Amino acid sequence: MTGEDLRAQESLTVTAVRHHRHRAPLLRPFVTAARRTEAVEYVVAEIELHRGAIGQGSAAETVAVTGESAETITAALAGPLRSALEGATGTLGELTRRIGAALEGASSARAAADVALHDAWAKSVGTPLVELLGGRLEDGLMNDMTISLEDPDVMAEHARTAVAGGEQILKIKLGHDIAEDRRRLAAVVEAAPEARLRLDANQGWSPEQAIEIITGFERDGLPIDLVEQPVAARNIEGLARVAAAVELPIMADEAVWTTEDARRLVDADACDLLNIKLAKTGGLRGALEIADIAREAGMECMVGAMMEPRISITAAAHLAIAHPAITMIDLDPPAWFTSAAPRGGFVQDGAWLRLCGGPGLGLELLPADVDPAPDAAPPIGDGGDR
Ligand SMILES: [Mg+2]
Structure with missing residues (x-):
């Protein structure tokens, strides 16, 4: 022991x-x-x-x-x-x-x-929580920045700003209309040609639309690392069909909440990657069990979050850095908030997220009676899933 x-x-x-x-x-x-x-x-x-x-x-x-x-x-x-x-x-x-x-x-x-x-x-x-979960405090992970689903020119501007701020991976929200989605992605690639891209359709496409648009992106050689939840969460068969038809790695997000969901996806060969969020799993135990299932299946995981405050994101970062099957994070929500309270937890150094250390999550306690005031100089960026 x-x-x-x-x-x-x-x-x-x-x-x-x-x-x-x-x-x-x-x-x-x-x-x-x-x-x-x-x-x-x-x-x-x-x-x-x-x-x-x-x-x-x-x-x-x-x-x-x-x-x-x-x-x-x-x-x-x-x-x-x-x-x-x-x-x-x-x-x-x-x-x-x-x-x-x-x-x-x-x-x-x-x-x-x-x-x-x-x-x-x-x-x-x-002791820092990450160490009690089996990880090392000094291991950081590269974060991404989310670009909201907007008109192509707005998304291009947000992508340009994010890369100028040091971001290297952009998570692009798509999923309304595939012709418009192509225009959105083209605008982002033109604005930020050096960025690696993660696409997230948030269940917005049918399997046929997903296969058509993803194979088109592949033909164009776009710098895409993965495509998240292209089809409806309940459509496991459709997700498997997309995963089999395209080359790009397909990640399940809305389709995986529990360990049972994770096993079903693995057994159905329905995806290549899993997106774990504490707000779906109900806490760290369920999240670690899903990461264990992924590791046994030879799959890698991302840890994401809802549009959640710094306390939730710090916990997600400890989880992500602790487990060897978790190789990606999508933890940019704090960059969207006007306040960085409570202090501590983690720092973002360019595109890298690193834990601060200290016992537990390493955060000060957030006072109960006041809403965090906006910081004098709010963080610059774009960001978040969910
Ligand atoms: Mg997602």
Whole structure:
């Protein structure tokens, strides 16, 4: 048994489960085939352990993706999740299973509680979470920057700005109309010819449209690394058909929430890559299990996020850097927020994301009673999935 395993076997008692709600304006609207967002409503979960360590996790309202609003997240944290955890004693694994069993659905709210528990646990041990998950603090990953689904000239301008700001990988939102999508991509490639591209149709194409447009991009030799969720999440057969018909790697996102989803996709040979998000898996345990399934299948994973605040993104970064099957990150949402609070967690150095260190997530606690004020000099960029 490793040192990490021994520390995970210690008995923990949860003395308090709290939550507080915030609203964060974005620097510019975030637009995908599924939704348009100008400000993010989010809820912070705080978990306190018997020796005084306080951990935090967060969940953003993403009604169009997870079905959860700030109200339902608040209700889940104040009701079933608090009941399941407050006063409970057990190992980290036992307490995380309590979170999973507390209620159906509510994956973002469960993720907030799960991350807060892991943060508190790692703080109580005095170690960065990434190391307790088996990774190395000093290993960074190259981040990307998302270009929202807009008119071609607007997307071209955003791509130009992102590359001028040091970005090397752009995630291009497509998926409304394939003729318009071709114009969008052509405009981006012209504006940022040196950038590597990840395409995300957010379920916007039929299998036939996906095969037609992707094989066209292949013929044109465009610098595309992968295509994310080209077809409807429930259409596993269609996804497999696209993956078999094209050369470019196909990534599942909306089609993979649980370990069962991941196994089904692997068994059906439906995709080449998986996109893991804590707000879909309900926390770190489910995310790590999906990454294990991918590793056994010889697949690589990306860790992405919803348009979520810095606490959620820091947790996703610890996860991504910890697991060997996770080789890509799509964690640019903080670049869209007007505030970088709370301080710590990670830094973005050009295109590279690196963890700051410190116990747990390495973040200061976000005060409960104030919304983070806009920074004096807001970050420049574009960015996010979801
Ligand atoms: Mg996606």
